Amino acid sequence: MPALELFCGIGGFAASAAGLDVRIVGALDQSQEALDVYRLNFPAHRTVQTDREKITAEELASFHADFWWLSPPCQPYSVRGARRDLADPRARSLTNIMDEFQRIPEERLPTHLALENVEGFSLSRARERLLDLLAGRGYLVREFRLCPTHLGIPSRRPRYYLAASRLPVQEVRIPPSPGRFPLDAYLDPPLSRNIPQELLVPAGIIDRFRDGMRILDASSPDAYTTCFTSGYGRSIMHAGSYLRQGAAVRRFAPEEIARLLHFPDGFCFPPHMPCRVRWRLIGNSLSVVAVRTVLSAFPAFAR
Template sequence: MVIMRVLELFSGIGGMHYAMEASGINAEVVAAVDINTVANLVYKHNFPSTKLYQKNIQSFSVEEINKISPDIILMSPPCQPFTRIGLKKDLKDERTCALLYLINILPHLDEKLKYILVENVKGFEKSEAKERLTNCLKNSGFIYQEFILCPTQIGIPNSRSRYYLIAKRLPRKFSFSITTHIVEEFPNELDSTVSKGTYYSIADVIESGDQYGSEYEELLIPDNVLLKRAKLMDIVTKESTRSCCFTKAYGHYIEGTGSVYSPFTQDVISSIKCNETNENEFYEKMKTLKLRYFSPSEIARLMNFPDSFTFPNNLNRKQKYRLLGNSINVKVVSVLIKIMLHNDNI
């Protein structure tokens, strides 16, 4: 059986690599490229045998890529030019330059390249950068399908709605009917070999206090933060089947950066919120809930990184949160990889 050669661009901490492994496709990530030195430390820590290029993608020549001879390119370009809370500078943002460079060289890449998968934030679908990408794909002999998907759709208790594009070079066809509009659900025209996900709750990702050691105390929400931000916190418990999207600012800001955890039941939490009297009494009651941040390993588990994934010991928690906030949901991408290659003779 032929082993597919994979090139992972904007590789970060290796989410795409793990997704490729989880897909079950007979493939090897033969090279990864990222300019972020801290992310590359994590990547090398987990994938020491993979060729990792620490360089600007714009310096990655057509000749170099063709020499790698990838069958598949997986990429998650910088999302900052397109984020909901950002300036949305799109093509005017210098962080779009690497993606534009790839769009410009795509027609010159060897036709051995048969598959492309792109992940980005919701909002990318409205950008001029996206229009240039899809126009280039059409002109280069690819068909494609765009999606907006969330992990909750396949039973994962974490909201992380993202834009995805899967493309394959003609004459290959998808095993489902493609459309010109963005699809917001996984294709159903798949056989039983392409399973979507497993339903589980927050209980499946939470670690006990014993597993943390001294870190457990450090994860508790500081009193000054609790006093000022208690009403803004999204609190989840073991029985919860949802949590908010975790961003790179988690642990630094409270609002909109991710959920916090309480070991008490939702009924206990609701009773405190419903019986609020004055600010001081509410604050004292909230203190009894033992609210804490999710640990980096718990967030990684919510994003479906395998338990074998670890961080180097010299990284602090803030660095870990930032790296995870910029990464992908491994399970969602693995399903899309299977969908992309489904029924092809590989």
């Protein structure tokens, strides 16, 4: 099935769709850094750097995609933001796509469409407008809330998902959890006592913010991380968890966060990409295992 990634980022959907009857015909993003990571890991996919605020109905239809994946900016709907919804400039890309979607001729519309966003999207005017638009164009819709912890992953990333189709859409089947996977299974082995400087949290920061920092012991069977955001490595609080290593406290490496999101073995970043950029990009990505579960709502992808 030809699929279009409208907010491809570093390739979360592409990783989720691996092994399914999906052929990526277009992966769109505005960020050159995100596309650099995407191209490194999915070199066979056609990537396009484009401004989604200006993309037209004709351009969207020209991909001849039967499935659209959308993961638009979450800041307009985040509980930690101003929640300006459609008034937020960062909502313009989704607004434009909805405007142009309305102009696409019936015979050129995708059969299926899915969207991922933060839980706050479920209470937004953007959702209301999207639901009205989809209903008006003949789509059946199901909505889900899913967190990786429901699937045994020791990392919280609760998200809202929408699955829309011109064909019947089924309930998402969450497989029985085998229990929570241990956190230390996702971590890099400690190669030495020296923690890389970009990961080390200074003692003064810990003393000042300890009460608001989630510092984990990886050996604890109950350890799980909070949601990693694009501000991780820059913001001290409300951006993700920390790890106790010996007497020190360190940040999670971007590669460790990618494993917690269940990106495949071998997923990598360009070698010269700074750690702070890797954190920002992975914080803007999605849970591969959760998205793969949501795709089971479409009979064409169900196994």
